[in-house]
Amino acid sequence: MLNDVRIALIHYPVLGKDGKIVSSAVTNLDIHDIARTARSYGIKKYYVVTNLPAQQAVVRAVLDYWVEGSGKEYNISRTEALQLVELKSYLEDVIDTIKQETGKKPLLFFTSAKKRPGSISYEEGARIIRETDRPVLILFGTSWGMPQEILDMCDYVLEPVRASSDYNHLSVRAAAAIIIDRLIGEEV
Template sequence: MLNKLYVALIHYPILGREEQIISTAITNFDIHDISRSCRTYNIKNFYMVSNLPAQRKIVNNVVDYWREGYGSTYNPNRKDALSVFKIVEYLEDAIEDIEKIENEKPKIVFTSAKPREKAIDFSELSKVIEEEEAPILILYGTGWGMPEEIRDICDYDLEPIRGNSDFNHLSVRAAVAISLDRLIGEKVLNNKNNI
């Protein structure tokens, strides 16, 4: 069901360069650009997950400026894009929020740039999205990717994005936009008519 899609960008727990669990820093571009992609594809909510209070405070200041401050009148499109944005402390908070909205737990999709066994391809997940009655939450990682503890709670494992080259180091902003287009394409529903 296209009107029950959610996205989360995980900043904790995340793998560091040496496979240790870390928290990654939030970038301003991710807030704006992923919100814009999510709003374009009618994603119901885009959750940014950070366990660091200082990071969440900075994000709230940025978002408040564009939603309620001078930025809301200076650039109404930015305000509209950020209407789908929420910042939460933990992934569990995003899952609980979706459960409150939808009255059921979401199916969760793991993504990674690393090849993995038993990952489903984009056409398979696109079909699931069209046919699944439960809400679906697609997770994207930062740093060196999400740890196995997150993969273990997921219902689906999506194949990596591959271009026609031996280089594969997309920004997470680009990965979200590309994957949403591959999964949804032109099949965008108007959430206002389908809530």
């Protein structure tokens, strides 16, 4: 169901370099660039998920400037993209919001740079998204990826963008753009 595809950029919980659960920093570029990709592909909502008040303040400052402030007059296209962004503290908050809005639990897609057992192809993911009557939520992790606890919540795991590459370290904004294109393409 392409009319209710949503994405979430997870900053907590994510894995640190040592494999322990951490909160990662929000970047201005991720907010802007992923929002622009979301708007270009007809994504319904882009959730930025961070539990840290200081990082939430960063997101709010970006949104205040571009959606409510003088950035709106400077670049209306940027405003249009950033209007899709919604700040949440936890993934569970995102899921609860979608359930409240739609009356249905979203179908969750886990993304990772690592090959995982049971992962599905983008062709299969695109087919599932087009055929489901549930809202779809595609999760993107920051830092060294999302932990097992998030994987366990998901309905599907997508194959990595470059599973066979000897260098598999795309920025999350590049990976999000590629994955969204592979799943939705021109069928907005």
